[in-house]
Structure formats: C-alpha cells, structure tokens
Amino acid sequence: TPVVAIVGRPNVGKSTIFNRIINERVSIVEDTPGVTRDRIYAHANWLGRNFSLIDTGGIQLGNDEFNEEIKAQAEVAIDEADVIVFLTDVTAHLTLMDETIAKMLFKTNKPVILAVNKADNPEQRNDIFDFYSLGLGDPIPISGAHGTGIGDLLDEIIKNFPEENELEEDDTVKFSFIGRPNVGKSSLVNALLGEERVIVSDIEGTTRDAIDTKFTADGTEFTMVDTAGIRKRGKVYEKTEKYAVMRALSAIDRSDVVLVVIDAETGIIEQDKHVAGYAHEAGRGIVIVVNKWDLIEKDNHSMKEFETKVRQEFSYLEYAPIVFVSARTKQRIAKLPELVKKVHANQNQRIQSAVLNDLLLEATRITPTPLVNGKRLRVYYMTQVATNPPTFVVFVNDPDLLHFSYQRFLINQLRQNFDFTGTPIKLIPRERK
Ligand code: GDP
Numbered sequence: 001t002p003v004v005a006i007v008g009r010p011n012v013g014k015s016t017i018f019n020r021i022i023n024e025r026v027s028i029v030e031d032t033p034g035v036t037r038d039r040i041y042a043h044a045n046w047l048g049r050n051f052s053l054i055d056t057g058g059i060q061l062g063n064d065e066f067n068e069e070i071k072a073q074a075e076v077a078i079d080e081a082d083v084i085v086f087l088t089d090v091t092a093h094l095t096l097m098d099e100t101i102a103k104m105l106f107k108t109n110k111p112v113i114l115a116v117n118k119a120d121n122p123e124q125r126n127d128i129f130d131f132y133s134l135g136l137g138d139p140i141p142i143s144g145a146h147g148t149g150i151g152d153l154l155d156e157i158i159k160n161f162p163e164e165n166e167l168e169e170d171d172t173v174k175f176s177f178i179g180r181p182n183v184g185k186s187s188l189v190n191a192l193l194g195e196e197r198v199i200v201s202d203i204e205g206t207t208r209d210a211i212d213t214k215f216t217a218d219g220t221e222f223t224m225v226d227t228a229g230i231r232k233r234g235k236v237y238e239k240t241e242k243y244a245v246m247r248a249l250s251a252i253d254r255s256d257v258v259l260v261v262i263d264a265e266t267g268i269i270e271q272d273k274h275v276a277g278y279a280h281e282a283g284r285g286i287v288i289v290v291n292k293w294d295l296i297e298k299d300n301h302s303m304k305e306f307e308t309k310v311r312q313e314f315s316y317l318e319y320a321p322i323v324f325v326s327a328r329t330k331q332r333i334a335k336l337p338e339l340v341k342k343v344h345a346n347q348n349q350r351i352q353s354a355v356l357n358d359l360l361l362e363a364t365r366i367t368p369t370p371l372v373n374g375k376r377l378r379v380y381y382m383t384q385v386a387t388n389p390p391t392f393v394v395f396v397n398d399p400d401l402l403h404f405s406y407q408r409f410l411i412n413q414l415r416q417n418f419d420f421t422g423t424p425i426k427l428i429p430r431e432r433k
Contacts, residue, residue: 018039051157070101082161083161119143173256174256175222180275183262188261192224245275258282288323303324
C-alpha cells in the first residue's frame, strides 16, 4: 500500500490533521496498544484506496537543534513516502522555516502536496495565496479545527498515488526482520544474502527507492521486505524509538512472516516486547530469531535456559519457533528461509470442516464445555473461514459463554492435531439459534 507522510514545522497542526484523516474520514484497520497514544503510523482509506499515514512530527531527536530535527523529519518523508503532504499555517503566514522545508522537498521527485492549515474562515482562506511563492503548486486550504478541506486534500493525495499495477502483488513468500536498533537486523540481511547466492533482483520501486530483495532458496521464491531500509545506514533519525516502531509496522504490513530479532547478549528489553506485540496483533507468521549467539558462553543448558526466558517474556507468542543464530559466524543462517517457508505453509493451511468437527467432538468429550452461571456452553460446529492467519468460526449457543480459557483449549486442540507452528490462530464465536 502507498505511504503518505505529513511534514511541516512544529505547531502547524500535523497531528490534528493526522487524526482527522484517520478518525473521521476513514476506518482504522487495526489498533495496536502502544501506538494509539502518540501514534505516528496508521492505516487509512479514502474512496476505496488503502494507504499508510506517517506523522513525521512524532519522530523527534530529543536534542535542541531545531533545524536538525526538521531536517530529519523531512528526510523520513522523502525516504519513506510515496506522497508527501507539506503542511503550513495560514495564521503564521509564510515563515523562513517553511521555505527551508520547501527547499528540502524540492530535491525529491516524489509528489508534494502543499496544504495550508487553520484556514478556518473566508478571510484566512484568502491569505493562502502567499504560499504560491513556495513554488509547490496550488496550496489547498484546510482547517483541522473544523474539518473543512480534508476531503479535497485526500482527493489530491490519492490522485498522486502510483498506478495500482505498479504496486502489483506477487506470490513470493514475503518476510522481514524486525527488532530494535542494534539487534543485528542489517547483519542478518547481509549474512542471508551472502548465503543465498541466487539473488534475483533488487526490485526497483517506481517512486520509492528499491526496498525489497528477491531471492530463491530450495526452489522457493522469497521477497525480503524492507531490505534497503535496513541496509542503508547512518541517518540521524534511525536511532529514535518512534522511527524504529514505524519502520517495524510498515515492514509487518508487507510481510507474510516476520522474523523478530532479539539480541542474545543484552537479552530481552521492553522495546523488544513492543515490536513483537505488533507482529502478533497483525496476525502475521512469526519466527523468533535470537542473534549474536556466538557471544554467549555456552554449556548444555544455555539454549534451553534462554528459550525458557523467551517463552516467559513473550507468553503470547507460544506458537512461534525460536532459532539461535549468529550473523557473524553464519551459524544456522541457512535455516531461516526453510523456517519461513514452513511457517508460510502453515499459515495458508486449510482444514476441512468434516475433520474439524471430528476434532470438536473428541475435544468436547475429553474436556466438557463449562457451565457458566448455571448455563452450559454448547459448541455445535466449527468451520475455517480464512487463511493467513487461519481463522475459524465456532457456532455456539451463546458466544458470551465461550470464555477465554475454553477458546484457548480449542486453539490448543487445533495446534495438537495440525501443524500451525509459527502462525497465530483466530477463533470467532458465532451464535447459532
Ligand atoms: P541493526 O540495527 O538491528 O540493523 O543491527 P546491526 O546489524 O547494525 O548490528 C549491530 C551491531 O551488532 C554491529 O556492531 C554488528 O557487527 C553486531 N552484530 C550483529 N550480529 C552479530 C552476531 O551475530 N554476532 C556478533 N558478535 N555481533 C553481531
């Protein structure tokens, strides 16, 4: 999906416009805890076109070099977006800093849309003509406070999206490495690409830089998502947590399977849990990759002990396989494509209803359904309605009686009878009268 970034100096109303776009006009596809507050990345839709939205104002370097910060934000937009919305403020008139930003945006050949915020009344809408002098085309008057002009802005945004066929889906297995800075994502990418000689291409994006790399291993075609973003190093903003999160969310969006990388040497910290949580919530396949295994003094128990720790910290990822690797020595690097392929097969598995119902019969026989406030749960029928992630509808007498623990039990039964390693499973209770 295309990416839209909002840039502009502080106080022009970037986050107001961001919220206007995602809250009022469009539906939010998912709501991930941790990004709801201070959210800078979200899914949006306008007239049937899906896109991702970034508020670059949320990416702060935390130093007092104001110009550095604005520069970093403009760079994020230029590097990440397909369409850039440059936001200004009519009540402040044209400022020097607006001109500085405009100069930076001139350097990109991506479409830039100039929006003038706080045009709340006709008089202010008249003042927007000053902004023609930026040389970025017609300014669009909008009002974050009143919500006016947002539709026109959105029309203009989607008009500038790359053609749909340029964003064409292919049927390769897509995966990405995600994780906080310094866990070794870039090193893993390089180790893997060194290993897999048959690199097909760096896909040249039409408007974006080449970000994906295709390669073939064991007869399967893979797309490593976001590779350039990982390999292209040295930007100031890269070390900010918000940027890391944004990058992870956008990589997760485009992947079938996500490799959550953690650092064996430093162990698991809070930020690792956020990153893993996003992948889990998005319903993607997951492999946990413990990197830098070469740095660990090992005995017979090291792996088991580390695994226990991982299972404790990521209890909701019990379905994810764990692999211990070293990007430096390449230990077990060649196993990664194999694992990704297996998880991808599992997440696309379809189980016939007849088989599911045999399983259900047996499950309710060994563990009778619970009695809740004097009323017994009855489970009638189960059917798979989707893959990737495997999604099952369970018909019951009353969905309120299907508590978390019995749902868990049913999911465990599915896992015991079929190989769903690496993929989350969704269960949807439905009432059958
Ligand atoms: P990224 O920010 O997640 O992309 O992390 P990098 O790939 O830049 O790696 C961060 C640092 O860890 C670099 O100094 C790497 O050389 C080092 N590193 C990465 N993988 C390994 C590994 O398997 N073993 C060791 N010893 N060092 C590693």
